[in-house]
Ligand code: ADP
Ligand code: MG
């Protein structure tokens with residue numbers, strides 16, 4: 116079989132499209148060689164050879180050796196040099212390069228083939244002994260480190276000592292003789308430390324380096340990286356063996372790295388750095404300060420040191436032309452490595468460059484305008500989750516982070532404020548105009564106010580779907596949850612960081628909900644910029660989208676934010692959140708604790724106008740767009756007072772003895788409230804609650820239609836249905852109220868009545884439920900918890916363990932479990948549409964904002980996804996990508 120692909124001399128056996136076998140670096144070297152660009156000749160050993168190596172007890176495959184030697188013979192011919200030759204020696208670089216670039220893999224070994232003889236020949240040929248000894252010491256250092264396993268610091272120490280002894284500042288100050296001495300010291304330290312001599316035979320060196328590249332595929336760092344980034348072990352790495360060119364051959368030689376466009380701003384301008392008389396990664400190693408490639412870049416940086424454009428105008432002109440050519444060829448911004456040997460330019464690498472989100476947007480938009488790519492391609496190039504960076508303030512990446520602790524990055528963006536430990540304090544502080552961070556062990560619905568008032572939220576317990584996380588994402592405020600290494604000592608009002616630092620109430624911290632970090636003090640931030648590029652790209656995304664994107668919004672504030680992000684309606688309005696506002700909680704408690712229907716109705720009558728005004732406002736913000744309102748869902752005890760003082764306060768307000776109230780609260784207690792008296796079960800036990808809500812909805816719809824002239828597209832959602840008869844009953848209540856309101860106002864409102872599909876039984880019986888339901892909304896948070904039988908409030912305790920042990924890959928509460936929960940969705944969609952082929956289908960769980968889950972929804976034929984306001988742009992983009 117063919118293990119080796121050659122390139123060089125204007126030809127190549129491989130192409131950029133062969134990266135599966137040649138790895139990214141090898142494939143692009145082949146492509147550049149085939150384009151006729153100046154690439155030193157070389158060969159690529161395919162990734163299959165790596166796989167073979169591990170499947171056969173670390174044996175190199177038969178035939179590999181002769182193919183490599185043939186390839187080297189071809190390099191010898193092209194360069195007029197001889198590998199191991201005592202005159203004109205050919206030196207090689209050995210470079211690893213998998214399909215995906217991967218830290219943890221073996222570093223490049225340069226100048227391979229040097230030994231005590233060839234070093235003389237190299238110096239003689241070049242007429243520069245200093246260069247030859249410099250190359251040799253570099254080789255011993257790299258080989259000693261990456262192949263033989265002696266820590267590179269050992270070598271660095273020796274060099275530092277020598278420089279100090281000789282009184283030199285820079286490596287370039289050392290003479291030939293001085294480098295020769297360093298070489299002796301390097302060889303000595305290898306013998307002393309490893310009890311092994313540095314190999315003099317170039318072939319031994321070569322196979323040592325090739326095996327080391329393969330072996331590095333299985334080193335612990337590479338393995339960890341693969342697990343984290345889900346890179347399969349079977350991929351293996353390729354090895355590139357290439358003729359050396361020398362950037363360290365004096366003042367007309369150099370080495371550098373460049374981007375065809377600015378990777379942080381996206382500006383269309385060549386951007387890069389180089390170093391004269393240097394080799395390999397000197398540029399990035401920070402040994403000397405690199406110089407700018409372009410004159411413009413030099414001026415911008417205010418550097419005195421001449422640019423490559425000035426210093427080496429011919430090489431620069433050629434390089435610039437190559438950059439333009441590569442960009443046109445790949446239709447993307449390129450990140451390149453090059454070397455100039457005595458004025459002659461050589462290309463050593465090209466790849467599509469990494470960039471910030473801002474740059475990615477600008478580059479994609481510019482390239483469409485330049486005619487390089489289509490709108491669809493531009494849309495496909497942006498990673499949807501990366502848009503988060505644009506929608507929230509972010510911590511300036513330049514600044515150093517003083518991390519106090521970290522947790523899960525539950526809601527992106529960063530904010531700074533004083534620590535407060537209670538919601539009341541947060542509210543009070545906001546009233547005084549102070550910025551605060553609400554720090555709690557966990558949050559509950561009662562904290563809504565405090566959460567609204569805070570700049571950010573930090574909890575030490577809970578997972579990505581805990582109350583704090585869900586609410587914060589909905590509000591678009593930064594949030595870190597489950598910071599288990601930190602501790603809240605509520606009694607003494609201190610937050611204790613991972614390192615044991617205590618922070619008192621009022622001390623300033625910064626919470627970074629994008630990374631999960633909690634930082635000490637205030638930190639410089641970058642403000643969001645929804646600039647023209649963002650708008651343009653989103654417009655193109657919208658043109659390519661099939662599903663609509665709605666938002667989960669409970670408050671006018673959420674609804675407005677979502678509209679500004681392009682939401683096309685509300686997919687879920689959770690009415691319960693409205694009952695925590697201001698005085699309402701008291702009325703709500705009155706209703707719940709009332710002794711009979713009469714008492715409940717009296718309290719409900721007080722809630723009606725409040726609910727009506729909520730809905731009127733939402734409808735007018737949504738101005739004719741669809742709005743889905745869910746009837747009361749949570750177990751009632753969530754609204755009840757908990758502490759003794761709270762109970763006393765409520766008892767006083769309700770004019771009943773505290774002990775009596777405590778007994779009523781006890782009676783409402785449930786063992787497993789999430790599976791208890793909630794959802795449609797409440798509407799069935801207490802139809803007066805559903806009646807009040809339906810009345811508020813219809814009266815508001817009438818009012819909004821009058822006000823805006825555009826009737827809202829109304830959808831009423833009945834939660835937690837598992838039986839059609841449940842839905843029949845609740846729908847009966849809704850229909851009756853609709854008829855009553857129509858009769859009273861003379862305006863009849865069109866509406867759909869549908870149900871959440873959030874219980875496995877409902878999914879399975881979807882064809883029957885669809886006889887009553889006008890639409891289904893997949894409530895995937897509950898559907899996940901009920902399908903797995905895993906409480907989403909408690910799952911954070913074991914999901915990470917499951918992931919670490921390889922039992923599950925993703926947290927199913929974050930990214931939809933396609934196999935199980937997903938199949939239930941497919942079943943429900945199919946069966947539901949059998950009964951009613953125009954059945955409207957949407958998703959309103961947290962997954963509605965997760966790109967992978969959105970792809971699934973596209974395939975399942977859903978009509979819309981609904982997500983928290985700040986995820987709306989992400990969902991618009993992901994839905995477009997799924998449809999393209
Ligand atoms: P990485 O994957 O870390 O970028 P590379 O294989 O690209 O590693 O090698 C790092 C550097 O080594 C290159 O940027 C280049 O400066 C130098 N290098 C690699 N191959 C050669 C070569 N054939 N001639 C000269 N320098 C080389
Ligand atoms: Mg490297």
Ligand code: MG
Pocket residue numbers: 452464
């Ligand atoms: Mg490189």
